[in-house]
Amino acid sequence: MKSGCCFLVAVIVLVLGDSRVGCTYGVRSDFSQDHRTYSWSFLFDHARDTTLDLSWNFLSSVNSIVTKRPDSPDWWQEDGRIDLSLGHDLSSGLNLGAFFLQDRYSAERIRSTTSNAGISSELRFAGVSLVQSLGAEFIENTNDIWPQPHRSDQGISFSQTVWLSPRILNQTRTEISLSQSLLQLKNIPIHKRDMSLFFSRPLGASDADDGRQDSIQIAYQEAWEKKRFYEGNIQRKSLRDLRVSGSRSIGPAMKLEADVDYLYEKDRRYWPDPDSLYYHFLSSSLVADLRLERSLWNRILVEGIYKYMLSEWDYLGEKSDERMEAGDLGGRLSAGITPADSLYLSASVGVTSFFAPASGDFNDRDKLTVLLWGEYVRLLGPYLGMRLEGGFNQFQLTYMSELHSYDNNHDLTYYLSPSFTWRVHRRLTLKQSYSIKANYRYYDYQKASESGPNTLLRQASSSSDVAYQAGEMMTFFAGYTYRYEDQGPLIWRDQWVQKIGFDERTNTISLWLEYGPGGGLSFSPKYTYEQRKSWNHEALEEGGPDETVVKEKKILASRFFRKLISLTLKYLVDQDHYLYLSAAHRLQDETKSTQEIANYVTVSVAWAF
């Protein structure tokens, strides 16, 4: 990587010394240390157009990762890229250029360098674009596990792309692209051909407010690839993809959208003798979407969706052949009921079926998924707001084989979370949130078993937050969260009964401030303290031989605490100009484990000139 770095530094010096008009360059650098992983990345890009119809682009990037592992050597991984291209407009329709591209990769004993240098031309006339390139490619690979650790290859690369947009019908858009590329390496030649067609036609006048004009679109792609491996075996792959989509307004407030995508892929591998096919894989998939959207009284938006999927993976009679069919029906509703009330609801129900007859139906299965989610927001006054969130998930798994139906199970989760925000004073805001969550999982054929896998887990939490704005530049925050969780087996005694086996209580206190003196600069220190205790619930028998009483006893299982101090400094002008520094120190300890101290650092700089 040394020569690449020298080249990079030389180019940066040249570029930074150049202040001509029409020249842009940017630098981005990141460093982070997370536990035992250290990452660096550096990216430099430069684009310049001169008045002499000459343009050039240069991009360079280097990424390095070091992972320190106890009892093992450090793991080093690096990759880098240099991409340089020059272009000169000979006339309005002809551009000639040259390029140099180098990719380097190293991961411990593995090192790879791929370089490609050559010339290119782009010819444009009457809506047709012809891009060609001719180059020389060099590959250098080093790998200690090979009998001969060094392997290189070189050859000619050639590519050709024709793009045209013929005007077939009024108001329609048609695009045709044909391309082929040949990499004539000595050992591993690759030949690719690709064709794509795109047709689009608007339906009706283009007066859609949301920019989604009624239209019909058809896209077709066909690709073919042949390549040889070092062992001499050959791979042939082909792909066909047809996609038809359309949208149509039905009256002023309703819209229908439909999308159908059919994809077919074939992969065959064989030894040069044409009869020695050793791998054959076919896959096909059909995905169809139908979506109906309706706006009611300009306040309510209702959407209904049906999605159908059919996929097949065929290894020509192998036991891993599988077919998947899925149907999913869903809907969404968002409503601004009054200026003070708004509601959002979403629901979906779907069944995915897997058919695996070659496996003796062992993995033949159906998965039912039901998802419900709702959110209601109400402003109770000018300074008081309420948000109520709730949801329900159900997953049901059914196996078709009697050898596997013991695993048939249901998994249900319920969630409810109300929260209130009260702006007591223009400087003081209080927020109180609660949440409860319960997960039931039970098996169809193991209901009555006490030691069975049926379980119930419950969680509840309460959070109190205070925000105090001490001035235009500074805000103090304080928060306290209490969380309770218990879990245990579910037993069927004409109805579900829970036996608590474990419970846990967590207390978390956070204090932080945000200081923003302006100009995109902000500073934020934060302190968090967390304490957690867990108890096991055990049944103990007490009393004499005549009378035995079973009493439940709670036994402290573990104690945990964590302290986290973090500092963040941001200087944000926009997404191309920023500086971000963050550091955190964490100390935690748990019964039966050693105290752990960890530090985290992140530095990011981006600047475009």
Add this chain to the structure above:
Amino acid sequence: MKQSRVIFILASLALVLCVLGCKNPFRTRKSPPPVTETGGTWKTPSKPNGVVDNLFYAYNEMVVANFDRCLCDSFRFSAPEDSAQAVQDNRAELFADWDRRVELRVTSQIFNLLQTKSDSVSLELRFDPDAPVPDYVTDSTAVLLRDYELVIIDMKASPWNTLTADGTATFHMRQTSLDWWCIHFWQDMPKKPGEYDWGDFKAQFR
């Protein structure tokens, strides 16, 4: 207006036909009573470590649906050393774009093959109970490293042929309000450079 109504009726009819004709999204197939008594094990993934436990049970009990629920929708798998090796072997696509769909298909094939050849091939996954690095858990994200051993035994060979994948899996997880914890990024590294690891094993089924 009349035309709009006709289109609406046709669209609604198409939606109903799709729902009825393509795939009923409300009903699963009937299942026969079991003849064996080996149930899959599952813990509610209310903590990141629960996801690793579920993955462990799903792999050893070969319950692909439980494995499925350990992964987030945005799941990605990465094996940097294996993929570098694949690039050198002109098989760059072997580890490229390894998302949830690929992971489930690969795992489904592994389980299918092992279950249908259970008399000749066996697989056992072991996690080292001592994590090489303490778990990093925040309010909604977590990074857990686990040293693993995946032992594949060919019982048809004489003597039995044992292949061991040895390495460290890094599970990056996140929490959503109802989906509990799930793995969104899984990185695999061999124990020693060049050794056979989980990524190598999985790639054989892609």
